Amino acid sequence: xxxxxxxxxxxxxxxSINSFAQETIHHDKTNTWFTLLNRLNxxxxxxxxxxxxxRTGAFLTDQGTFLWRPSxxxxxxxxxxxxxxxxxxxxxxxxxxxxxxxxxxxxxxxEQVLLKNKxxxxxxxxxxxxxxxxxxxxxxxxxxxxxxxxxxxxNRFRYxxxxxxDIKIFKNNQSLFFQAFDEVWIPQTDKLAPKSLxxxxxxxxxxxxxxxxxxxxxxxxSQFDPIGNNTYISTPILQTTFVxxxxx
Numbered sequence: 731x732x733x734x735x736x737x738x739x740x741x742x743x744x745x746s747i748n749s750f751a752q753e754t755i756h757h758d759k760t761n762t763w764f765t766l767l768n769r770l771n772x773x774x775x776x777x778x779x780x781x782x783x784x785r786t787g788a789f790l791t792d793q794g795t796f797l798w799r800p801s802x803x804x805x806x807x808x809x810x811x812x813x814x815x816x817x818x819x820x821x822x823x824x825x826x827x828x829x830x831x832x833x834x835x836x837x838x839x840x841e842q843v844l845l846k847n848k849x850x851x852x853x854x855x856x857x858x859x860x861x862x863x864x865x866x867x868x869x870x871x872x873x874x875x876x877x878x879x880x881x882x883x884x885n886r887f888r889y890x891x892x893x894x895x896d897i898k899i900f901k902n903n904q905s906l907f908f909q910a911f912d913e914v915w916i917p918q919t920d921k922l923a924p925k926s927l928x929x930x931x932x933x934x935x936x937x938x939x940x941x942x943x944x945x946x947x948x949x950x951x952s953q954f955d956p957i958g959n960n961t962y963i964s965t966p967i968l969q970t971t972f973v974x975x976x977x978x
Contacts, residue, residue: 755964759825764785766974767971768976799816816840820835838865857890859890860885866880867880907938912932929955933949
């Protein structure tokens with residue numbers, strides 16, 4: 731697993747450097763994203779999870795994306811987890827994204843493998859997700875306006891490497907921790923062959939663990955989206971995440 735960590739980190743660094751090497755348009759508005767994560771542990775083998783995301787295109791304004799993502803999880807052991815889930819996304823592009831400013835909806839079904847390991851005091855997590863997507867398509871009308879034209883289907887693969895480590899542990903077993911991740915989004919052909927890099931996320935932040943089932947995190951994320959001609963949009967994001975898990 732140590733070799734996997736090194737290979738994954740090297741690949742993500744290469745992709746990030748390649749993104750920075752291109753011409754970049756910087757979004758001058760800081761997005762604000764809010765995430766609620768819940769998990770209900772049914773027994774040692776099974777759990778159900780839920781995610782709710784609310785994302786704005788500027789600081790606390792300009793509605794961007796609402797996302798709901800439930801799943802069923804199977805825990806093979808403490809280091810390997812399989813999930814099957816569904817996502818509902820309602821999305822409206824914000825400036826400087828060149829896509830038409832019209833709200834679209836996506837529904838997708840996804841399959842996921844989560845691999846965990848620890849080196850010293852640092853926890854590593856590899857998340858591999860395959861998405862099967864159905865989404866609205868948008869076309870330009872004769873008068874220059876845009877409207878929905880139908881629906882399309884596409885496949886996409888996502889890989890995220892997360893590192894997490896405690897900074898300070900308090901007497902009541904609460905702790906302050908650091909967390910960072912990098913995630914790449916890769917669209918695929920109908921036969922699941924990779925086509926290109928469609929997005930890169932890099933996040934770094936701090937969290938406070940109130941107990942093993944509850945924590946609050948806040949951090950900075952940089953999102954890179956290619957728009958063609960070796961040009962990327964760089965979006966700064968302030969992200970807040972609240973995690974609350976339960977046992978049946």
